[in-house]
Amino acid sequence: MKRIRCAGVGFFLGFVLTMAPWDLRAQDKQQTKTKVAAIEVLPIVSDEIKLPAEFRISLYENLIDQLQAGGGFQQVYREGDRNVQDAGDLVILHSTVRGFKQGSERARQVTTVAGATSIKIHCLFTDKNGKPLLDQDIDGKVRFFGGNLRATYDFAKKVAKVARNNFSLNAH
Amino acid sequence: MSLPCHSVTVAVLSVLLSPLALPSFAQQPVSVPGTKEVIGLAGVKNKTKGTLTVDKGFLHFVHSKVKAELATATMTDVITGEDSQRAIGGTLGTLTMFAPYGSGRFLSLFRTKLDTLTIEYRDDAGGLHGVIFTLPAGKAGAVKKELVAQGARTSIPVQEGSDSQTSKPPSPTGEKP
Numbered sequence: 001m002k003r004i005r006c007a008g009v010g011f012f013l014g015f016v017l018t019m020a021p022w023d024l025r026a027q028d029k030q031q032t033k034t035k036v037a038a039i040e041v042l043p044i045v046s047d048e049i050k051l052p053a054e055f056r057i058s059l060y061e062n063l064i065d066q067l068q069a070g071g072g073f074q075q076v077y078r079e080g081d082r083n084v085q086d087a088g089d090l091v092i093l094h095s096t097v098r099g100f101k102q103g104s105e106r107a108r109q110v111t112t113v114a115g116a117t118s119i120k121i122h123c124l125f126t127d128k129n130g131k132p133l134l135d136q137d138i139d140g141k142v143r144f145f146g147g148n149l150r151a152t153y154d155f156a157k158k159v160a161k162v163a164r165n166n167f168s169l170n171a172h
Numbered sequence: 173m174s175l176p177c178h179s180v181t182v183a184v185l186s187v188l189l190s191p192l193a194l195p196s197f198a199q200q201p202v203s204v205p206g207t208k209e210v211i212g213l214a215g216v217k218n219k220t221k222g223t224l225t226v227d228k229g230f231l232h233f234v235h236s237k238v239k240a241e242l243a244t245a246t247m248t249d250v251i252t253g254e255d256s257q258r259a260i261g262g263t264l265g266t267l268t269m270f271a272p273y274g275s276g277r278f279l280s281l282f283r284t285k286l287d288t289l290t291i292e293y294r295d296d297a298g299g300l301h302g303v304i305f306t307l308p309a310g311k312a313g314a315v316k317k318e319l320v321a322q323g324a325r326t327s328i329p330v331q332e333g334s335d336s337q338t339s340k341p342p343s344p345t346g347e348k349p
Contacts, residue, residue: 054253054288054290077299080299082297
């Protein structure tokens with residue numbers, strides 16, 4: 001009986017010691033999150049790669065929607081908004097199109113494997129003074145169902161997730 | 173043969189008042205039923221169908237009780253384009269994908285053409301907004317023309333004499349991601 005109890009205690013201690021580093025790593029990850037309160041989204045830049053106007057606008061509007069819904073920011077500002085000057089702990093999102101392939105909804109529906117639309121955008125998060133905080137290439141795709149503009153929704157969802165994982169709300 | 177006095181008066185008055193009658197004729201509102209708001213119009217749910225009207229310096233979008241309007245003076249860019257959609261759409265369209273013997277795929281070949289209308293505008297605080305509409309084919313040019321006539325700006329000038337003018341979207345060039 002004593003042996004079983006000792007084995008149980010040993011197993012428990014072993015488990016705790018094994019899990020401890022994971023817990024510390026998780027705490028480290030949380031500590032590395034930059035504290036921000038608001039984000040300003042700048043318009044999508046597509047100088048080198050021509051992007052249809054509807055894609056550009058859809059990207060921008062979906063970004064705003066997704067960052068408001070799940071980005072973890074107190075306030076999401078649009079480019080040109082005069083209220084941004086009063087915002088503290090502001091992060092600015094710059095997006096530059098790096099790749100774009102306009103697929104075909106018809107081809108997707110007829111063949112399933114062809115006609116995917118994809119878009120790759122370089123996202124740079126900076127502070128108010130332009131100091132880079134995070135940069136990453138993020139893509140948006142539509143492979144099976146939905147119109148071509150659904151790729152912009154996919155992209156925006158991923159950006160919101162990146163923002164949520166790397167920034168934490170600094171409530172005043 | 174002498175003309176009656178009142179006939180002459182009517183003729184003179186109609187000649188004198190005709191320039192006043194012309195502007196009112198020119199400012200007849202452009203109305204497009206069957207317009208779909210894809211994204212971006214404040215106060216309207218995405219993918220809402222309704223009627224788009226351009227009148228007296230405003231763009232109105234009405235869907236049953238939901239009404240939204242945009243002042244043409246706030247519009248910084250108006251761009252038209254072309255697209256197409258499945259003839260059988262919505263839930264029924266998705267269900268047909270699972271129809272036997274590839275009949276769903278066959279139905280996907282039937283598509284209706286439509287125009288897209290993309291508008292960039294600024295809100296009261298100066299923030300940039302964008303809204304996308306899809307309209308029945310051939311209608312976007314007339315709407316754009318009317319918007320520009322009522323104060324909206326555009327980066328692609330309206331071509332005279334073509335109501336169904338659309339600006340072709342740029343060819344999809346870019347590296348393969």
